[in-house]
Amino acid sequence: MKICSITNSLTSGGAEVLVTGLSAEFARSGDQSLVLALCDAESVGNSAETEKRMIAEIEGAGGAFLSLGLSAKRSPFEGASAMRKALKSFAPDVVHAHTVRALPMLTLGRIKAPRVLTHHNTRLPFSPKMFPLFDRMTDTYVSIGADVEEVLGQYVNKPIVRIPNAAGRSFAQGTTRSAPSDQPYILSVGTISEQKNYPLLIDTAKALRASNPDHPLPRFQIAGGGADLDALRTRVTDEGLVDVVEFLGERSDVPDLMKASDLYLNVSLYEGMPITLLEAMASGLPIVATDVPGNCELVADDVNGLKAPLGDPQAIAARITEILSDNALYSRLSAGSIERSGDFSIENTAAKHRDLYASLIG
Known part of the structure:
Protein backbone atom coordinates (compact mmCIF):
# COMPACT_ATOMS: atom_id res chain seq x y z
CA MET A 1 0.00 0.00 0.00
CA ALA A 167 4.63 3.77 22.60
CA GLY A 168 7.54 3.31 20.23
CA ARG A 169 9.85 0.33 20.25
CA SER A 170 12.57 2.25 22.11
CA PHE A 171 10.51 2.28 25.31
CA ALA A 172 10.98 -1.00 27.12
CA GLN A 173 12.08 -1.49 30.71
CA GLY A 174 11.74 -5.26 30.62
CA THR A 175 12.02 -5.82 34.38
CA THR A 176 10.03 -4.58 37.34
CA ARG A 177 11.56 -1.80 39.42
CA SER A 178 11.97 -2.83 43.05
CA ALA A 179 12.22 0.55 44.79
CA PRO A 180 12.72 4.24 44.08
CA SER A 181 16.19 5.73 44.37
CA ASP A 182 17.32 7.58 47.50
CA GLN A 183 16.91 10.85 45.58
CA PRO A 184 13.78 10.20 43.52
CA TYR A 185 13.23 11.85 40.16
CA ILE A 186 9.67 12.57 39.04
CA LEU A 187 9.34 13.05 35.29
CA SER A 188 6.70 14.86 33.23
CA VAL A 189 6.95 15.05 29.44
CA GLY A 190 4.96 17.32 27.14
CA THR A 191 4.68 20.73 25.57
CA ILE A 192 4.34 23.53 28.09
CA SER A 193 0.77 24.49 27.34
CA GLU A 194 -2.54 25.18 29.05
CA GLN A 195 -3.61 21.55 28.56
CA LYS A 196 -0.56 20.13 30.35
CA ASN A 197 -1.34 22.33 33.37
CA TYR A 198 2.20 22.61 34.76
CA PRO A 199 1.28 25.29 37.31
CA LEU A 200 -0.41 22.41 39.17
CA LEU A 201 2.93 20.57 39.20
CA ILE A 202 4.53 23.59 40.86
CA ASP A 203 1.68 23.70 43.39
CA THR A 204 2.26 19.99 44.03
CA ALA A 205 5.95 20.60 44.73
CA LYS A 206 4.94 23.33 47.18
CA ALA A 207 2.48 20.98 48.86
CA LEU A 208 5.15 18.29 49.21
CA ARG A 209 7.53 20.78 50.79
CA ALA A 210 4.83 21.90 53.24
CA SER A 211 3.93 18.34 54.24
CA ASN A 212 7.55 17.14 54.58
CA PRO A 213 9.52 20.20 55.73
CA ASP A 214 12.32 18.17 57.32
CA HIS A 215 12.85 15.69 54.47
CA PRO A 216 14.65 16.01 51.12
CA LEU A 217 12.19 16.57 48.30
CA PRO A 218 11.99 14.53 45.11
CA ARG A 219 13.24 16.36 42.04
CA PHE A 220 10.59 17.22 39.45
CA GLN A 221 11.77 17.29 35.84
CA ILE A 222 9.74 18.70 32.94
CA ALA A 223 10.83 17.71 29.43
CA GLY A 224 9.16 20.01 26.93
CA GLY A 225 9.23 23.47 25.45
CA GLY A 226 6.62 26.08 24.77
CA ALA A 227 5.70 29.74 24.84
CA ASP A 228 4.93 29.67 28.58
CA LEU A 229 8.32 28.30 29.62
CA ASP A 230 9.77 31.63 30.82
CA ALA A 231 6.69 32.38 32.91
CA LEU A 232 6.93 28.99 34.60
CA ARG A 233 10.65 29.46 35.27
CA THR A 234 9.90 32.80 36.91
CA ARG A 235 7.24 31.28 39.12
CA VAL A 236 9.55 28.45 40.20
CA THR A 237 12.16 31.04 41.17
CA ASP A 238 9.62 33.16 43.04
CA GLU A 239 8.42 30.09 44.98
CA GLY A 240 11.97 29.13 45.97
CA LEU A 241 11.74 25.81 44.11
CA VAL A 242 14.71 26.15 41.74
CA ASP A 243 16.39 23.13 43.37
CA VAL A 244 13.18 21.10 43.17
CA VAL A 245 11.64 21.79 39.74
CA GLU A 246 13.92 21.51 36.71
CA PHE A 247 13.08 22.43 33.11
CA LEU A 248 14.86 20.20 30.60
CA GLY A 249 13.48 21.71 27.39
CA GLU A 250 12.55 19.55 24.40
CA ARG A 251 14.54 16.34 24.54
CA SER A 252 15.40 13.62 22.06
CA ASP A 253 16.42 11.16 24.79
CA VAL A 254 13.05 10.60 26.46
CA PRO A 255 13.58 6.81 26.66
CA ASP A 256 16.74 7.44 28.70
CA LEU A 257 14.95 10.01 30.87
CA MET A 258 12.24 7.45 31.60
CA LYS A 259 14.82 4.83 32.56
CA ALA A 260 16.55 7.27 34.91
CA SER A 261 13.33 8.41 36.59
CA ASP A 262 11.47 6.89 39.52
CA LEU A 263 7.90 8.02 38.94
CA TYR A 264 5.86 9.59 36.14
CA LEU A 265 3.53 12.52 36.84
CA ASN A 266 0.72 13.76 34.58
CA VAL A 267 -1.24 16.80 35.81
CA SER A 268 -3.13 17.55 32.59
CA LEU A 269 -6.52 19.24 32.40
CA TYR A 270 -7.60 16.69 29.77
CA GLU A 271 -6.04 14.15 27.41
CA GLY A 272 -6.92 11.86 24.52
CA MET A 273 -4.79 8.79 25.07
CA PRO A 274 -1.46 10.29 26.14
CA ILE A 275 1.48 8.57 24.50
CA THR A 276 3.75 9.78 27.29
CA LEU A 277 1.74 7.66 29.75
CA LEU A 278 2.10 4.67 27.42
CA GLU A 279 5.84 5.34 27.25
CA ALA A 280 6.02 5.54 31.05
CA MET A 281 4.11 2.27 31.36
CA ALA A 282 6.42 0.51 28.91
CA SER A 283 9.36 1.87 30.92
CA GLY A 284 8.00 0.31 34.11
CA LEU A 285 7.30 3.59 35.89
CA PRO A 286 4.58 3.91 38.53
CA ILE A 287 2.28 6.79 37.61
CA VAL A 288 0.45 9.57 39.43
CA ALA A 289 -2.12 11.31 37.25
CA THR A 290 -5.08 13.63 37.44
CA ASP A 291 -8.42 11.85 37.12
CA VAL A 292 -9.39 13.38 33.79
CA PRO A 293 -10.52 11.85 30.46
CA GLY A 294 -7.67 10.07 28.74
CA ASN A 295 -5.69 9.52 31.93
CA CYS A 296 -8.44 7.45 33.53
CA GLU A 297 -8.41 5.07 30.57
CA LEU A 298 -4.75 4.17 31.18
CA VAL A 299 -4.12 4.59 34.90
CA ALA A 300 -5.85 2.12 37.21
CA ASP A 301 -5.58 2.77 40.94
CA ASP A 302 -3.39 0.24 42.76
CA VAL A 303 -2.61 -1.47 39.44
CA ASN A 304 -0.11 0.77 37.65
CA GLY A 305 -0.49 4.04 39.52
CA LEU A 306 -2.69 6.31 41.61
CA LYS A 307 -5.04 9.04 40.43
CA ALA A 308 -5.83 12.30 42.20
CA PRO A 309 -8.51 14.96 41.73
CA LEU A 310 -7.74 17.72 39.26
CA GLY A 311 -6.87 20.96 41.02
CA ASP A 312 -5.91 19.33 44.33
CA PRO A 313 -2.11 19.60 44.75
CA GLN A 314 -2.27 18.27 48.31
CA ALA A 315 -3.93 15.07 47.08
CA ILE A 316 -1.39 14.68 44.27
CA ALA A 317 1.45 15.21 46.74
CA ALA A 318 -0.07 12.59 49.04
CA ARG A 319 -0.24 10.04 46.19
CA ILE A 320 3.41 10.70 45.33
CA THR A 321 4.46 10.25 48.95
CA GLU A 322 2.41 7.07 49.25
CA ILE A 323 4.16 5.44 46.29
CA LEU A 324 7.69 6.62 47.05
CA SER A 325 7.51 5.61 50.73
CA ASP A 326 6.23 2.05 50.18
CA ASN A 327 8.61 -0.23 48.28
CA ALA A 328 6.08 -3.04 48.00
CA LEU A 329 3.50 -0.71 46.48
CA TYR A 330 6.13 0.86 44.23
CA SER A 331 7.22 -2.52 42.88
CA ARG A 332 3.64 -3.70 42.37
CA LEU A 333 2.73 -0.58 40.40
CA SER A 334 5.89 -0.89 38.29
CA ALA A 335 4.95 -4.46 37.40
CA GLY A 336 1.43 -3.30 36.62
CA SER A 337 2.72 -0.66 34.23
CA ILE A 338 4.77 -3.19 32.30
CA GLU A 339 1.89 -5.65 32.15
CA ARG A 340 -0.64 -3.04 30.97
CA SER A 341 1.74 -1.67 28.35
CA GLY A 342 1.56 -5.01 26.54
CA ASP A 343 -1.92 -4.05 25.34
CA PHE A 344 -0.54 -1.01 23.50
Missing part, protein backbone atom coordinates in the same frame (compact mmCIF):
# COMPACT_ATOMS: atom_id res chain seq x y z
CA LYS A 2 0.93 3.63 -0.48
CA ILE A 3 0.03 5.37 2.78
CA CYS A 4 0.08 9.13 3.28
CA SER A 5 -0.15 10.40 6.87
CA ILE A 6 -0.74 14.13 7.40
CA THR A 7 0.17 16.25 10.43
CA ASN A 8 0.27 19.99 11.10
CA SER A 9 4.04 19.88 11.57
CA LEU A 10 6.62 17.60 13.12
CA THR A 11 6.91 18.19 16.84
CA SER A 12 7.12 16.14 20.03
CA GLY A 13 3.34 16.02 20.50
CA GLY A 14 1.51 12.73 20.81
CA ALA A 15 -0.05 12.73 17.33
CA GLU A 16 3.27 13.44 15.65
CA VAL A 17 5.12 10.85 17.72
CA LEU A 18 2.47 8.27 16.78
CA VAL A 19 2.68 9.14 13.07
CA THR A 20 6.46 8.79 13.16
CA GLY A 21 6.25 5.40 14.85
CA LEU A 22 3.52 4.17 12.50
CA SER A 23 5.53 5.21 9.45
CA ALA A 24 8.38 2.98 10.57
CA GLU A 25 6.02 0.04 11.08
CA PHE A 26 4.39 0.58 7.67
CA ALA A 27 7.82 0.54 6.03
CA ARG A 28 8.74 -2.65 7.90
CA SER A 29 5.59 -4.25 6.47
CA GLY A 30 6.66 -3.38 2.93
CA ASP A 31 4.32 -0.42 2.46
CA GLN A 32 5.34 2.92 1.00
CA SER A 33 4.91 5.54 3.71
CA LEU A 34 4.84 9.31 3.19
CA VAL A 35 4.51 11.66 6.16
CA LEU A 36 3.22 15.02 4.96
CA ALA A 37 3.41 18.11 7.18
CA LEU A 38 1.30 21.15 6.41
CA CYS A 39 3.92 23.54 7.83
CA ASP A 40 7.58 23.72 8.68
CA ALA A 41 8.04 23.43 12.44
CA GLU A 42 9.44 26.91 13.03
CA SER A 43 6.57 28.60 11.18
CA VAL A 44 4.13 27.44 13.88
CA GLY A 45 6.48 27.92 16.84
CA ASN A 46 7.86 24.39 17.08
CA SER A 47 11.46 23.25 17.37
CA ALA A 48 13.46 22.93 14.15
CA GLU A 49 15.85 20.55 15.91
CA THR A 50 13.02 18.25 16.93
CA GLU A 51 11.68 18.37 13.37
CA LYS A 52 15.11 17.48 11.99
CA ARG A 53 15.43 14.54 14.37
CA MET A 54 11.97 13.19 13.52
CA ILE A 55 12.59 13.51 9.77
CA ALA A 56 15.76 11.48 10.22
CA GLU A 57 13.78 8.87 12.16
CA ILE A 58 11.12 8.63 9.44
CA GLU A 59 13.61 8.41 6.60
CA GLY A 60 15.96 6.12 8.50
CA ALA A 61 13.15 3.59 8.87
CA GLY A 62 12.40 3.61 5.15
CA GLY A 63 9.65 6.23 4.97
CA ALA A 64 9.57 9.60 3.23
CA PHE A 65 8.83 13.08 4.56
CA LEU A 66 7.62 16.23 2.85
CA SER A 67 6.51 19.59 4.22
CA LEU A 68 4.08 21.69 2.21
CA GLY A 69 5.68 24.76 3.79
CA LEU A 70 2.35 26.52 4.32
CA SER A 71 2.09 29.71 6.33
CA ALA A 72 0.85 29.56 9.91
CA LYS A 73 -2.66 30.49 8.70
CA ARG A 74 -2.81 27.25 6.66
CA SER A 75 -5.31 28.58 4.11
CA PRO A 76 -7.37 25.73 2.60
CA PHE A 77 -6.92 27.18 -0.88
CA GLU A 78 -3.16 27.56 -0.51
CA GLY A 79 -3.03 24.07 0.97
CA ALA A 80 -5.16 22.48 -1.75
CA SER A 81 -2.80 23.55 -4.51
CA ALA A 82 0.28 22.44 -2.56
CA MET A 83 -1.41 19.16 -1.59
CA ARG A 84 -2.33 18.34 -5.18
CA LYS A 85 1.24 18.93 -6.38
CA ALA A 86 2.78 16.98 -3.49
CA LEU A 87 0.60 13.90 -3.92
CA LYS A 88 0.52 13.78 -7.70
CA SER A 89 3.66 11.67 -8.00
CA PHE A 90 3.12 9.62 -4.83
CA ALA A 91 -0.48 8.69 -5.75
CA PRO A 92 -1.51 7.36 -2.32
CA ASP A 93 -3.88 4.43 -1.90
CA VAL A 94 -5.13 5.94 1.36
CA VAL A 95 -4.71 9.28 3.12
CA HIS A 96 -4.83 9.50 6.91
CA ALA A 97 -5.27 13.01 8.29
CA HIS A 98 -4.16 13.55 11.88
CA THR A 99 -5.40 17.14 11.71
CA VAL A 100 -8.81 18.36 10.56
CA ARG A 101 -7.09 21.21 8.72
CA ALA A 102 -6.07 18.72 6.04
CA LEU A 103 -9.62 17.72 5.09
CA PRO A 104 -10.63 20.88 3.17
CA MET A 105 -7.27 20.84 1.42
CA LEU A 106 -7.76 17.24 0.32
CA THR A 107 -11.28 18.01 -0.87
CA LEU A 108 -10.41 21.20 -2.75
CA GLY A 109 -7.31 19.50 -4.13
CA ARG A 110 -9.50 16.67 -5.46
CA ILE A 111 -7.41 13.93 -3.87
CA LYS A 112 -9.36 10.78 -4.73
CA ALA A 113 -7.90 8.27 -2.27
CA PRO A 114 -10.00 7.07 0.71
CA ARG A 115 -9.61 9.35 3.71
CA VAL A 116 -9.31 8.64 7.42
CA LEU A 117 -9.37 11.24 10.20
CA THR A 118 -8.04 10.73 13.71
CA HIS A 119 -9.05 13.20 16.40
CA HIS A 120 -6.42 13.05 19.13
CA ASN A 121 -8.12 14.63 22.12
CA THR A 122 -11.24 14.61 24.26
CA ARG A 123 -11.78 18.32 23.68
CA LEU A 124 -12.64 19.91 20.36
CA PRO A 125 -10.65 22.93 19.08
CA PHE A 126 -13.52 23.71 16.71
CA SER A 127 -17.31 23.90 16.84
CA PRO A 128 -19.14 20.54 16.80
CA LYS A 129 -21.25 22.07 14.03
CA MET A 130 -18.29 21.39 11.73
CA PHE A 131 -18.75 17.61 11.89
CA PRO A 132 -21.44 17.37 9.18
CA LEU A 133 -18.92 19.02 6.87
CA PHE A 134 -16.15 16.67 7.99
CA ASP A 135 -18.48 13.71 7.40
CA ARG A 136 -18.60 14.70 3.74
CA MET A 137 -14.81 14.90 3.55
CA THR A 138 -13.79 11.64 5.21
CA ASP A 139 -14.68 7.96 4.96
CA THR A 140 -13.88 6.80 8.50
CA TYR A 141 -12.90 8.28 11.84
CA VAL A 142 -10.35 6.73 14.16
CA SER A 143 -10.73 7.19 17.90
CA ILE A 144 -7.62 6.60 19.99
CA GLY A 145 -9.62 5.47 22.99
CA ALA A 146 -13.04 5.10 24.59
CA ASP A 147 -13.15 8.67 25.87
CA VAL A 148 -12.43 10.12 22.42
CA GLU A 149 -14.92 7.71 20.85
CA GLU A 150 -17.61 8.97 23.20
CA VAL A 151 -16.96 12.54 22.04
CA LEU A 152 -17.00 11.60 18.35
CA GLY A 153 -20.08 9.45 18.77
CA GLN A 154 -22.14 12.48 19.75
CA TYR A 155 -21.55 14.23 16.44
CA VAL A 156 -20.41 12.08 13.52
CA ASN A 157 -22.39 9.97 11.07
CA LYS A 158 -19.54 8.00 9.59
CA PRO A 159 -17.96 4.81 10.99
CA ILE A 160 -15.70 5.16 14.02
CA VAL A 161 -12.91 2.62 14.47
CA ARG A 162 -11.10 2.49 17.80
CA ILE A 163 -7.34 2.03 17.47
CA PRO A 164 -5.34 2.84 20.60
CA ASN A 165 -2.15 4.85 20.66
CA ALA A 166 1.13 3.11 21.33
CA SER A 345 2.30 -2.15 21.26
CA ILE A 346 3.18 -0.12 18.17
CA GLU A 347 3.19 -3.34 16.14
CA ASN A 348 -0.45 -4.08 17.01
CA THR A 349 -1.51 -0.47 16.50
CA ALA A 350 0.13 -0.38 13.07
CA ALA A 351 -1.48 -3.70 12.09
CA LYS A 352 -4.93 -2.36 13.00
CA HIS A 353 -4.32 0.73 10.89
CA ARG A 354 -3.21 -1.41 7.95
CA ASP A 355 -6.32 -3.58 8.28
CA LEU A 356 -8.51 -0.46 8.24
CA TYR A 357 -6.75 0.92 5.18
CA ALA A 358 -7.07 -2.38 3.33
CA SER A 359 -10.81 -2.47 4.04
CA LEU A 360 -11.23 1.02 2.58
CA ILE A 361 -9.17 0.31 -0.52
CA GLY A 362 -11.17 -2.86 -1.20
